[in-house]
Amino acid sequence: MPSNDGERVTPVIGLIGGSGLYDIDGLADKEWRTVETPWGKPSDQLLFGRLGDVQCVFLPRHGRGHPTPPSRLNYRANIAALKQSGVTDVISLSAVGSLKEELPPGHFVIIDQFIDRSFAREKSFFDDGLVAHVSMADPLCPRIGDVLEQQARALGLPVSRGGTYLVMEGPQFSTRAESNLYRSWGCDVIGMTNMPEAKLAREAELCYATVAMVTDYDCWRLEEEHVTVDAVVAVMMNNAEKARNLVKAVIPVLGQERGLCPAGCDRALSNALITSPASRDPVLVEALRSIAGRVLA
Numbered sequence: 025m026p027s028n029d030g031e032r033v034t035p036v037i038g039l040i041g042g043s044g045l046y047d048i049d050g051l052a053d054k055e056w057r058t059v060e061t062p063w064g065k066p067s068d069q070l071l072f073g074r075l076g077d078v079q080c081v082f083l084p085r086h087g088r089g090h091p092t093p094p095s096r097l098n099y100r101a102n103i104a105a106l107k108q109s110g111v112t113d114v115i116s117l118s119a120v121g122s123l124k125e126e127l128p129p130g131h132f133v134i135i136d137q138f139i140d141r142s143f144a145r146e147k148s149f150f151d152d153g154l155v156a157h158v159s160m161a162d163p164l165c166p167r168i169g170d171v172l173e174q175q176a177r178a179l180g181l182p183v184s185r186g187g188t189y190l191v192m193e194g195p196q197f198s199t200r201a202e203s204n205l206y207r208s209w210g211c212d213v214i215g216m217t218n219m220p221e222a223k224l225a226r227e228a229e230l231c232y233a234t235v236a237m238v239t240d241y242d243c244w245r246l247e248e249e250h251v252t253v254d255a256v257v258a259v260m261m262n263n264a265e266k267a268r269n270l271v272k273a274v275i276p277v278l279g280q281e282r283g284l285c286p287a288g289c290d291r292a293l294s295n296a297l298i299t300s301p302a303s304r305d306p307v308l309v310e311a312l313r314s315i316a317g318r319v320l321a
């Protein structure tokens with residue numbers, strides 16, 4: 025378990041593996057464990073283990089074997105399960121389509137912004153009886169982003185720092201008009217899963233960063249075949265190896281004892297609750313203790 029003892033944190037690293045990444049090798053003392061949350065079941069059991077002295081928890085976002093589509097993922101249970109497991113820092117590993125010529129398949133983008141066009145998902149832990157508004161101005165943790173960038177460059181991986189990930193509902197891929205619209209908005213990559221994941225991570229005061237691994241050019245590039253699952257999976261076989269190497273390089277750095285996050289991700293709820301204590305729903309407050317206990321008396 026992590027100790028978040030005042031100003032000192034012993035990090036526990038959470039890894040959310042996307043399409044094509046259903047396991048993580050190289051961990052010692054591996055054990056798949058069932059974790060229940062007040063929001064129901066996460067996508068699968070969580071894989072607990074350690075790399076050196078650093079505790080890690082891996083969750084296959086769609087479940088092992090990929091049974092669950094993006095709109096049916098229980099994002100709240102996934103994030104709550106990581107939080108309840110003591111995770112402090114989350115790395116989201118995701119397959120994405122490219123919306124820019126200069127981001128070819130095989131390229132990694134350390135995302136710094138999102139546009140959330142998903143609409144059929146539960147997006148908050150908070151509800152009637154306890155209302156909270158966290159800031160999403162900077163939705164990703166720059167501290168983790170720095171480490172990801174340094175280690176990716178040291179490994180010689182093709183990587184860009186910064187980029188906007190457009191989150192679509194799916195499960196169908198985009199029409200060409202949509203793809204061109206998102207390009208006209210200046211978006212860099214497109215995927216179906218990182219929202220509301222990043223919003224919920226912020227509400228749970230988790231540091232969260234995304235490595236978006238380009239698998240295809242979506243459907244806007246006329247000289248290219250439009251995206252298919254087969255194409256995504258073929259490229260992911262390659263990307264997965266690079267992602268595993270990146271994770272193994274990043275964990276020993278991120279896992280070192282540290283102070284609170286300079287970006288404030290781990291204190292996101294400090295100024296976010298608006299419902300007066302007397303007006304709070306006690307049942308909801310009890311459920312919220314697992315993710316927001318720090319700010320609930």
Ligand SMILES: CSC[C@H]1O[C@H](OP(=O)(O)O)[C@H](O)[C@@H]1O
Pocket residue numbers: 041042043044085086094117118119120215216217218253256
């Ligand atoms: C198999 S292609 C579409 C699928 O891949 C991405 O998933 P993830 O972010 O979990 O890697 C995309 O968002 C879609 O869910």
Ligand SMILES: Nc1ncnc2[nH]cnc12
Pocket residue numbers: 119120121122192197198214215216239240241242243251256
């Ligand atoms: N083109 C694309 N659109 C949405 N999600 C994706 N995941 C991988 N490629 C994608």
